[in-house]
Amino acid sequence: MMAWLAARRERSQLRFLLRGRSLAIVVLIVVSVLTGICEASILAIVAEVASALVSRTNELHISIGPLHISATISGLLVVGFALIAARLLLQIPTVVLPARLAADAQGTLRRGLIAAFTSASWTVQSRDREGELQEVLTNQTGQASFVTLALTGLVTSGLTLLVLVGSAFVLQPVAAAITLVATVVLLSGLRPLSQLVGRRSEMLSVEQIRLAHGIGQTARMAEEMDVFGVGRQQAREVQKLVDAVTRHFSRQQMLGSLAPSIFTTATYLLLVGGLLVLHIANAGHVASLGAVVLLLVRSAGYGQLVSASYQSLRGTLPFVQRVRDRERGYLESTPATGDRALPAIKSITLEHASFAYVPGRPVLDDVSFEIAGGESVGIVGPSGAGKSTLTQILLRLRPLDSGAYLVNGVPAAEYSLNDWTSRVAYVSQEPRLLHTTVIANIRYFRDIAEDAVIEAAKLARIHDDVAEWEHGYDTVIGPRADAISGGQQQRICIARALAGQPAMLILDEPTSALDPRSESLLQESLVALRERTTLLIVAHRMSTLEMCDRILVIVDGRVDGYGPAGELLRDNKYYRSAISLSGAGRAGAG
Ligand SMILES: Nc1ncnc2c1ncn2[C@@H]1O[C@H](COP(=O)(O)OP(=O)(O)OP(=O)(O)O)[C@@H](O)[C@H]1O
Numbered sequence: 265m266m267a268w269l270a271a272r273r274e275r276s277q278l279r280f281l282l283r284g285r286s287l288a289i290v291v292l293i294v295v296s297v298l299t300g301i302c303e304a305s306i307l308a309i310v311a312e313v314a315s316a317l318v319s320r321t322n323e324l325h326i327s328i329g330p331l332h333i334s335a336t337i338s339g340l341l342v343v344g345f346a347l348i349a350a351r352l353l354l355q356i357p358t359v360v361l362p363a364r365l366a367a368d369a370q371g372t373l374r375r376g377l378i379a380a381f382t383s384a385s386w387t388v389q390s391r392d393r394e395g396e397l398q399e400v401l402t403n404q405t406g407q408a409s410f411v412t413l414a415l416t417g418l419v420t421s422g423l424t425l426l427v428l429v430g431s432a433f434v435l436q437p438v439a440a441a442i443t444l445v446a447t448v449v450l451l452s453g454l455r456p457l458s459q460l461v462g463r464r465s466e467m468l469s470v471e472q473i474r475l476a477h478g479i480g481q482t483a484r485m486a487e488e489m490d491v492f493g494v495g496r497q498q499a500r501e502v503q504k505l506v507d508a509v510t511r512h513f514s515r516q517q518m519l520g521s522l523a524p525s526i527f528t529t530a531t532y533l534l535l536v537g538g539l540l541v542l543h544i545a546n547a548g549h550v551a552s553l554g555a556v557v558l559l560l561v562r563s564a565g566y567g568q569l570v571s572a573s574y575q576s577l578r579g580t581l582p583f584v585q586r587v588r589d590r591e592r593g594y595l596e597s598t599p600a601t602g603d604r605a606l607p608a609i610k611s612i613t614l615e616h617a618s619f620a621y622v623p624g625r626p627v628l629d630d631v632s633f634e635i636a637g638g639e640s641v642g643i644v645g646p647s648g649a650g651k652s653t654l655t656q657i658l659l660r661l662r663p664l665d666s667g668a669y670l671v672n673g674v675p676a677a678e679y680s681l682n683d684w685t686s687r688v689a690y691v692s693q694e695p696r697l698l699h700t701t702v703i704a705n706i707r708y709f710r711d712i713a714e715d716a717v718i719e720a721a722k723l724a725r726i727h728d729d730v731a732e733w734e735h736g737y738d739t740v741i742g743p744r745a746d747a748i749s750g751g752q753q754q755r756i757c758i759a760r761a762l763a764g765q766p767a768m769l770i771l772d773e774p775t776s777a778l779d780p781r782s783e784s785l786l787q788e789s790l791v792a793l794r795e796r797t798t799l800l801i802v803a804h805r806m807s808t809l810e811m812c813d814r815i816l817v818i819v820d821g822r823v824d825g826y827g828p829a830g831e832l833l834r835d836n837k838y839y840r841s842a843i844s845l846s847g848a849g850r851a852g853a854g
């Protein structure tokens with residue numbers, strides 16, 4: 265049965281979603297069978313009582329297969345009422361359990377996916393387009409969880425149907441056999457339609473991800489769109505994505521509801537045709553014939569449910585597949601962690617390191633240099649030279665293609681990621697804050713006391729600004745909060761990086777948004793940090809690098825020069841021109 269319902273890969277998804285839920289499944293199976301028995305008995309009683317009323321007898325002799333029962337009309341009606349009550353009670357688990365299973369499946373998929381994403385490597389995380397994860401994690405997991413509703417619907421209605429047809433067998437074997445064969449033939453005939461529904465759902469899932477990406481991008485670019493007056497144009501672009509989703513959705517829904525309609529029409533044809541055959545053959549006792557007709561009419565209803573549940577199963581399985589494929593992709597990329605402890609950083613070495621985003625087009629090419637623990641190194645170079653890429657490699661966010669990255673003379677990958685991440689800190693090129701208070705932002709990555717937050721804020725030269733705000737450290741900042749300037753955002757990011765007193769701190773363009781006063785304040789704080797931290801500072805502004813012991817010049821992914829500023833000023837063409845262009849000249853003196 266399962267093989268017919270779903271391919272091997274799909275079956276394993278279903279098993280995954282129903283793992284640990286065997287008791288619920290068993291209860292549903294038992295309840296469905298009992299419901300079928302109740303319904304068959306009620307219908308048989310109705311037929312017998314109706315036939316007795318027509319023939320004006322009160323004593324009934326009923327034969328159900330080998331069973332011979334004598335009863336009165338009122339006795340049978342009492343049994344009938346009891347059966348109706350029993351059937352009502354049986355409905356409770358069929359309402360409660362599928363809803364629970366679906367909710368559990370949704371939770372399982374969402375928890376799994378978010379855990380997988382957060383454990384994935386930056387290489388894989390950074391490939392996700394804007395809005396994709398959100399769409400899969402909210403909308404598509406929601407759609408995927410309907411798979412359990414479809415499956416339980418299929419199991420319960422299928423089993424009840426089987427019991428009803430089975431009861432009809434006992435009463436009228438020929439009519440029931442014809443019905444059963446016809447049902448199987450009909451469901452098999454509708455299979456290609458179900459596969460079509462599955463393919464449509466796959467396309468729908470892809471289009472929904474495109475739409476989510478388009479919406480995410482529109483929200484992020486709203487300011488520029490207003491300025492450039494391209495709101496309408498952008499709306500048209502997103503509308504195209506909406507249209508694509510609508511088109512696939514409407515086809516998927518239409519195909520999905522087509523099968524149950526075809527099924528119902530065919531079953532009614534069968535029923536009326538079957539009666540015609542029985543009439544021509546002049547077969548059967550009138551009460552049992554009536555019961556069979558009632559049973560088959562009821563079976564038609566369950567048959568329709570089976571067919572609709574099956575369509576829904578085919579329509580939702582692609583969403584489960586998409587969520588699980590994504591989860592697997594994330595999990596496969598989880599960076600390996602070593603088990604070596606990292607008590608301190610004494611040296612950082614790259615040996616003949618090369619890295620390419622696109623095979624054959626190296627962004628870093630044969631890069632070698634060494635940084636001593638506690639040293640402050642500035643990294644300069646033209647835009648696109650590979651500076652940010654280098655910082656990501658030094659942070660262990662991306663593995664090298666060739667060459668070695670050693671920390672204290674040992675491959676960096678051998679250190680436990682826990683130890684590593686607790687010793688390093690980073691300020692990225694774009695300040696990224698959470699939509700929450702200043703204090704929550706600063707201690708988001710490191711669980712530190714309020715005093716330590718304030719100390720970090722003072723060190724990053726943001727404390728005085730915060731102290732002036734009406735709500736101080738409780739001011740809500742972050743995307744769309746608009747409470748603070750770009751330079752303030754940058755200093756809060758720096759405070760956040762300083763919060764854990766890192767052994768190595770990498771700053772990628774920390775001063776790009778700072779005014780000269782804030783920059784000189786920050787320089788003071790970097791000087792104060794020198795004592796305890798190995799500092800790597802990428803900067804276009806040469807003045808930022810005045811306090812550095814050495815400067816690494818990267819041009820076209822290669823080391824173009826490495827040494828104290830004075831030495832580079834003498835020997836390195838790029839550095840000399842950068843200094844003269846920045847008009848600083850002061851860095852040469854360092
Ligand atoms: N995720 C990525 N996928 C593909 N190529 C990338 C990716 N990130 C950067 N690159 C490419 O790698 C090269 C180096 O980029 P990188 O960001 O390291 O330069 P950079 O020196 O930091 O430049 P800038 O000073 O402008 O920040 C560039 O040619 C860039 O286009």
Ligand SMILES: [Mg+2]
Pocket residue numbers: 651652653693772
């Ligand atoms: Mg950069």
